[in-house]
Amino acid sequence: MTPFYVYLAMFIYVLFGTFLAFKARRGMKEGLLEYFLSGRSIGGFVAALSYSATTYSAFMMVGLAGFTYSGGVGALGFELVYLSGLALVAFFGPRFWLVGEKFNYISPYEMLGDRYDNKLIPLLLAISACVFLIPYLAVQLMGVGYLMSGLSNGAIPFMMGVIIATVVAIAWALIAGMKSVAWTDSLQSLIMIIVSVFILFFIVYRHLGGFANFFAILEKDHAQFLSVPGPGFFNFKVFLGLTLPWFFFSISNPQVSQRLFVPKSLSAMKTMIRGFLGFGLIYTLVSVLWGFSALVLMPGLEKADMATPALLGSEYVPTILGLIAMVGITAAAISTIDSIMLTLSSVVVRDIYRNTGNDSGNSQLRFGKIVIIVIALIGLWFASKQLDLIATLSVASSVGLLVSVPSIFGAFFWKDATASGSIWSILSGSFIAIYFQFAGIKPFGYWPGVWTLIVSTLVFIIVSVLTEAPDKKASEFLGYLNSELKKRNIL
Amino acid sequence: MITGGNKMKNLKKLRIYWILWFLILIVSAYIIPYQFIGGISKITASFLFWTVFAIFAIISTLKIITYWRD
Numbered sequence: 001m002t003p004f005y006v007y008l009a010m011f012i013y014v015l016f017g018t019f020l021a022f023k024a025r026r027g028m029k030e031g032l033l034e035y036f037l038s039g040r041s042i043g044g045f046v047a048a049l050s051y052s053a054t055t056y057s058a059f060m061m062v063g064l065a066g067f068t069y070s071g072g073v074g075a076l077g078f079e080l081v082y083l084s085g086l087a088l089v090a091f092f093g094p095r096f097w098l099v100g101e102k103f104n105y106i107s108p109y110e111m112l113g114d115r116y117d118n119k120l121i122p123l124l125l126a127i128s129a130c131v132f133l134i135p136y137l138a139v140q141l142m143g144v145g146y147l148m149s150g151l152s153n154g155a156i157p158f159m160m161g162v163i164i165a166t167v168v169a170i171a172w173a174l175i176a177g178m179k180s181v182a183w184t185d186s187l188q189s190l191i192m193i194i195v196s197v198f199i200l201f202f203i204v205y206r207h208l209g210g211f212a213n214f215f216a217i218l219e220k221d222h223a224q225f226l227s228v229p230g231p232g233f234f235n236f237k238v239f240l241g242l243t244l245p246w247f248f249f250s251i252s253n254p255q256v257s258q259r260l261f262v263p264k265s266l267s268a269m270k271t272m273i274r275g276f277l278g279f280g281l282i283y284t285l286v287s288v289l290w291g292f293s294a295l296v297l298m299p300g301l302e303k304a305d306m307a308t309p310a311l312l313g314s315e316y317v318p319t320i321l322g323l324i325a326m327v328g329i330t331a332a333a334i335s336t337i338d339s340i341m342l343t344l345s346s347v348v349v350r351d352i353y354r355n356t357g358n359d360s361g362n363s364q365l366r367f368g369k370i371v372i373i374v375i376a377l378i379g380l381w382f383a384s385k386q387l388d389l390i391a392t393l394s395v396a397s398s399v400g401l402l403v404s405v406p407s408i409f410g411a412f413f414w415k416d417a418t419a420s421g422s423i424w425s426i427l428s429g430s431f432i433a434i435y436f437q438f439a440g441i442k443p444f445g446y447w448p449g450v451w452t453l454i455v456s457t458l459v460f461i462i463v464s465v466l467t468e469a470p471d472k473k474a475s476e477f478l479g480y481l482n483s484e485l486k487k488r489n490i491l
Numbered sequence: 492m493i494t495g496g497n498k499m500k501n502l503k504k505l506r507i508y509w510i511l512w513f514l515i516l517i518v519s520a521y522i523i524p525y526q527f528i529g530g531i532s533k534i535t536a537s538f539l540f541w542t543v544f545a546i547f548a549i550i551s552t553l554k555i556i557t558y559w560r561d
Binding site: 074077080083086087091094215219223224227228229236239243247267269274277281284285482486488489491 | 498499502505506509513516517520521524525528529530531532533534536537538541542544545546548549551552553555556557558559560561
């Protein structure tokens with residue numbers, strides 16, 4: 001494909017997104033709350049689309065399709081166990097939302113710091129979020145670089161795609177903060193779902209003789225890929241090691257848990273959850289079936305991650321559809337990148353910068369905008385190096401972010417949970433996550449995520465039992481929450 | 492008439508039931524494919540099971556949020 005068409009497709013996509021971002025800026029008010037949370041006034045429909053676009057990255061159509069290509073149906077189980085983890089939002093969503101509004105929290109870590117009456121907790125969690133999420137962001141940038149370079153047969157340099165993605169993400173995050181991110185996310189989620197469904201149907205009906213025939217071919221020629229553990233990758237310990245950290249994604253990853261602060265009402269939050277669950281089920285099935293279609297049409301690729309790029313560049317996909325698919329996958333990457341940048345900026349501002357005595361909202365806002373650019377540049381630098389370390393840290397991100405889970409459960413469901421319990425749980429869990437991941441340690445064959453969760457939970461409970469809880473703050477926090485939960489009939 | 496204390500107890504009881512249901516559902520997503528139907532190489536085995544599992548989880552989540560009142 002000539003570079004001209006690739007640039008043209010990107011140009012049209014960026015133009016529409018930027019138009020929306022500027023439209024979002026109209027009528028925007030001043031202040032931190034407006035910038036980072038869009039004034040807690042996002043409607044259900046936009047919240048649902050934005051939550052979907054933020055959650056699902058380029059991993060789905062590339063990584064998950066690749067998992068399916070090499071590991072079979074276990075990839076579907078893995079991603080659907082993640083989706084079932086949204087049940088956590090049915091319990092935690094309204095709790096985050098209620099206390100967020102009452103105590104004016106902007107970052108989820110700020111909420112934990114206040115609940116445990118301790119400033120070290122948000123500081124530690126903010127550092128850990130930066131350590132794990134910047135490499136994750138870099139991998140998304142690299143994805144856009146590889147995609148543009150691959151589709152133009154190398155005519156577009158890898159770094160050109162990375163730079164375009166970085167500039168676009170910075171712009172869409174800076175133009176109107178959460179509002180421009182949410183609006184552009186909405187556009188991008190629609191592109192993601194429409195494009196992926198359309199191309200899957202095109203491949204299945206044009207080249208595989210319809211779904212019934214497609215499944216019959218799978219059962220006949222690739223039967224092993226429909227069994228569990230399948231061709232070998234998805235044995236039980238791998239499955240558990242992958243699914244456990246992802247099950248808690250909706251509360252452990254700040255770029256999505258912060259979204260629980262933004263709906264304008266409980267009804268809007270309901271719409272957000274409904275919309276996301278529908279989106280998630282369709283997008284998961286499409287990504288997995290896409291991986292299976294690559295397996296049927298192009299078996300024997302050396303690298304499973306190449307399944308999607310190879311299929312898009314093959315004779316099975318017309319140029320125009322390949323371009324549209326590239327835009328769909330780029331949209332998935334950029335909608336995740338700008339949300340992570342905005343959330344990390346809010347976390348650095350509220351949980352680090354503010355605690356060094358900078359109370360002024362204006363100075364926090366100015367600093368936050370600089371942080372967005374700095375984070376993007378660090379991500380760009382990481383992506384340009386293409387180090388193995390980045391991939392390892394990116395994979396470790398869902399494991400590393402697990403360390404906040406016991407503290408989040410404790411904050412809402414255990415009055416006697418203590419700040420020391422939370423701090424030691426975060427420290428011990430982070431140590432296990434990083435050490436096990438880098439040293440490749442898997443006691444009894446179980447992956448680092450399993451041990452991180454076990455250790456951080458046990459330490460949290462034991463230290464909390466042995467230390468003094470912040471009774472006054474816990475009573476204020478849980479007292480308010482319980483009366484509101486009762487009033488609003490929330491389980 | 493339901494008093495405040497009773498209502499709180501009812502919500503708590505309901506919450507426990509739902510959590511138990513989710514635990515059973517989630518454990519099934521591991522046990523059934525890995526212990527019972529994993530060896531069947533058909534689209535109607537693990538593929539269908541995990542899809543139905545997800546639909547159950549989605550419907551259950553939707554049911555819980557219908558309790559909420561603004």
